[in-house]
Amino acid sequence: MTQYESIHQKFLLYLEKNVRTFSVEEREALVHFAETQLVDYIRTYFIPHFGKLYAKTDAALYQDLRNKVNTKPEAKAENEACEGRYSMALKYYAAFLQSAIFKGKEKVKLMAGEAKACQDPLLPVEEAALTEGKLHQVSLTKHERNQALRQLCLKHYGYTCQVCGMNFEAVYGKLGKNYIEVHHINPIAETDGEHVLDPKTGLIPLCSNCHSMIHRGKNGRVLTPEELKAILHQQ
Known part of the structure; x- marks a missing residue:
C-alpha cells in the first residue's frame, strides 16, 4: 500500500x-x-x-x-x-x-492476505466465475475490490468514459494514457460480502467528473449511467 x-x-x-x-x-x-x-x-x-x-x-x-x-x-x-x-x-x-x-495514533492495519494483494493486485484471469467484495477486517470492515475485474472491464470498454465520451489520452496525451476510473453499477458497499460480478455489466469506466456526479442522486442514491446521460444531454 x-x-x-x-x-x-x-x-x-x-x-x-x-x-x-x-x-x-x-x-x-x-x-x-x-x-x-x-x-x-x-x-x-x-x-x-x-x-x-x-x-x-x-x-x-x-x-x-x-x-x-x-x-x-x-x-x-x-x-x-x-x-x-x-x-x-x-x-x-x-x-x-x-x-x-x-x-498514526490509531493505525489502519492490513491482514497478511490483503497486504499481499496490494503488492500484486493483478491475479491470473481464469475461466471460473470471478468474485469480489469479500470482507476483510482492517480497523473497519471494508469490501475488497478485485483488480482483475477492473482490468476485464477496461479490456471490454477501453479507457473512454461511457457517459460523456471523454478519453484522458485524447485530452492530455501521454499523461492520460490508460487512465480512467471504474464505477460499480451496484455499489459494492450494498452487497452481502463476496459475490459473483460480470465485469461487462457490473462495472463501467467513467471520467472523474461523471464518477462524482453519478453519486449525487437525491437522498444519496447512486444514479444509473442512463440517468446521468439523460441529465448531461439536457444541458
Whole structure:
C-alpha cells in the first residue's frame, strides 16, 4: 500500500468514526470529491500549481483555504452552486489532518492476505466465475475490490468514459494514457460480502467528473449511467 492509499483509507476511517450521519456511499463520495474536484477547485481559484491532495498534509493550509472561499466572488458562487460541498470537504479534510487517526495514533492495519494483494493486485484471469467484495477486517470492515475485474472491464470498454465520451489520452496525451476510473453499477458497499460480478455489466469506466456526479442522486442514491446521460444531454 502506498502512502497516498494509506491516507485515503485513514480519511475514510476518520469520517466513519466522526461523521455518523454519513452513509458508506456518502463517505466514499466525499473522499472522491476531495481527491478530484476539490483539487481542481483549489487550482482554479487559489493555488494554480497545487498537486495531489495527499501530498499536502498541513491542516492550517486547508483551514485557510476554507476561510478564503467567501472572499472570492467566483469561488463563492461555485461553492454555493454545489450547496457548500467545497467548503465542507475542506472542513473535514483539515479536521482529519489534525486527528489521531491521521497522525498514526490509531493505525489502519492490513491482514497478511490483503497486504499481499496490494503488492500484486493483478491475479491470473481464469475461466471460473470471478468474485469480489469479500470482507476483510482492517480497523473497519471494508469490501475488497478485485483488480482483475477492473482490468476485464477496461479490456471490454477501453479507457473512454461511457457517459460523456471523454478519453484522458485524447485530452492530455501521454499523461492520460490508460487512465480512467471504474464505477460499480451496484455499489459494492450494498452487497452481502463476496459475490459473483460480470465485469461487462457490473462495472463501467467513467471520467472523474461523471464518477462524482453519478453519486449525487437525491437522498444519496447512486444514479444509473442512463440517468446521468439523460441529465448531461439536457444541458
